[in-house]
Amino acid sequence: MQDLVIRGVRPWGGESADIAVRDGRIAAIGADLPALPGEEIIDGRGCLVIPGLVDAHAHIDKTLWGTPWHPHQAGPSLMDKITNERQVLAGLGLSPEVQSARLLRRLIACGTTHVRTHVDVGPDVGLKHLHGVQAMRERYRDWMDIDMVAFPQTGVMIRPGTLDLLEQAVRDGAEVIGGLDPVGVDRDPKGQLDGIFAIAGRHGCEVDIHLHDRGDLGAVTMEMIAERTRSLGLAGKVAISHAFCLGGVEPARLESLIALLLENDIAIMTHAPSGTTPFPPIRLLHERGVRLFSGSDGIRDTWSPLNNGDMLERAFMLAYRSGFRDDAGIEIALRMATYGGAQVMGAQHYGLSVGSNADLVLVAAETAAEAVAYHPPRRLVLKRGRVVARDGQALLPANA
Template sequence: MPDLLVKNVRPWGGPATDLLITDGAVSRTGTPAPGTPVLDGGGRLALPSFSDVHVHLDSTRLGLPFRPHSGAPGVWPMVMNDRKNWRNDPESAEERATRTLGLMIERGVTRVRSYAQIDVDCGLERFHAVQAAAQAHRDRCDVQIIAFPQAGLLREAGTIPLMRQALDEGADWVGGIDPCTLDRDPKGHLDALFSLAEEFQVPVDVHLHEPGHLGVFSTDLILERVRALGMHGQLTMSHSYDLGGVNEATTRRLVEEFAELDVSMATVAPAQQRGLPLVDLVQAGVRVGLGEDGQRDFWSPYGNADMLDRTWQLAFTHQFRADELIEHCVAIATRGGASIMSAQVPRVSSVADRPGLADGDAGDLVLVSGDTVTAAVMDRLPDRTVVHAGRVVADGLQLT
């Protein structure tokens, strides 16, 4: 890995200093070897690079002409609308996924957890598209792929063999979705999901859109499986929009159980905050990460490949105003997500934790303009330089 001396930067908005990246890691006390390349930070903020841990690269339409939203409410109608339209775009899924991943890197992302839809309509086509995008940017970004049954595991015959094939071809995670409302067979769904996880020795990610008491019911069944199979640290709950909306006792119990079983949480900063409380999760020791979800696809017109923008949204939807809490959102969007992707990365430990730039931390940085970290989140300026493993991979919103 190349060495790099990053001069005149302000880590997390602190005093200006130099950062040495050697052997892919930050060295705050090391001495650069003669001839080490130098990057002039120009007094900008230095932050750990972003980790998008919930994105659907296979469905993106960024860069294509804008189209009217045609989906109907509900997961199944949205699935059918996507199925009707996704092949009609002028570019292949591979081309769209590769471009969008590039846009994400240009804006500061160097770690991605992407879903790849597996169903009887697309087979492995969309999975292969995400694989191709990851390969195209392999020197700029670390990508993990989730084999994701968007239409359910059981609702259409033939889905499970396709999931098994994707896992056999290298999917890093196995996904599940709405055991009650989509597959309408929670036991059957979880039997199949955890059987695949056990067979291929991969962690589990569950998309949960189910409301209120039903969502809690499904979550309790999922947690039972984790406990019984000893899969501590091997489950991420995604979305889970309504788990904090039942009552205080249930919210407190779920936070405690997530911490006990080391269940992580991936949020996309939805408009209505009825999920488990962000600060309570972190203070309990739960790993929390952020993602952008779909990127202007057949599900939604939202998404712009900018995790700094999504960090603003996380702060805004939680009604955070204090600098400490807005910076906390940055910690979640950067190292919080990294801790979901790798158990070797320490989790964000408190609201005051500002991780990612100490000796031995990954040499992945984003340099951004701003008087303070909060100012950078509020302004979201384009003057950014992105470093991955000691190499500049993007500058001024252009790949290098």
């Protein structure tokens, strides 16, 4: 770890300042900071500096990154996509450990310093994906902070034995237990939610549930999630990912759901889904105080070939789909890809204040909004004070 002083940068687009980094943390921020003997001096060239990007909803165990191009073949429905994924992955025989490591280089190059990844757990794959990503995480622990969500991609109640596997995944090191469309996939919302929340209650882990069900169907499920969050005292430890229903219910129902989210401190993740898919009203939720975060979702996988792991670009997509043109709106999207994700992950010492870990990204932009609008290659990425990427290239050794 090299102590250093970065000269002439603009923290979150503010006034130009120097940042001193010592022992992996921000030691000082100010004008004309003195460098101590032996400290490296980096010319920040007037760049914007933001805290490390946080991809708080990814599926890095299933990426096709680094493999030959695979044309998208899945049908339109959720179950079509799940079935296609299982067939393709079984045929390719890829290693979750190898694939997640391949993708890690890309994420580092893009300035991501924290990832919450959902890893598949189920009767067809057992705990192979969990253990593969776990091995990769240990290998690269100095390069990236990674949390794992035990994720039942093929369903819970319709796949006997899945609840037992999810609980074993938590015992084996998953920080979070996941769920998937208790109505749309399982047709048994009480069974799935009771099972998942029982595991969370026994182990004290967090919960992050995929909820694609739209309209009133999704709203009812959200109410059931809030009820269990309250009864088990899990406020602040539950997230709902996608939450399409928030973008497609009547105003009165939306207000009722927002009240439940606030009462139980439930966080909402959206990645700005493509097409005309409804998604949460970001500005309204932000103004009401609902915790918001974002992530890449799948990155070049069987679900879509388009996502590329760049969280600045993801913030752009959030702003674009939300119709944000003002700087304040665009910055909401960036905060979802930084502070919002860090908060959900429980990241310690995160941010741009003195004492924070020096997880920093330098971008050739004057303001945070400009960085989102143009999302240029990252000039410099630091992880706990160590330079891990430069000019859009990760500095991982070739044989790492």
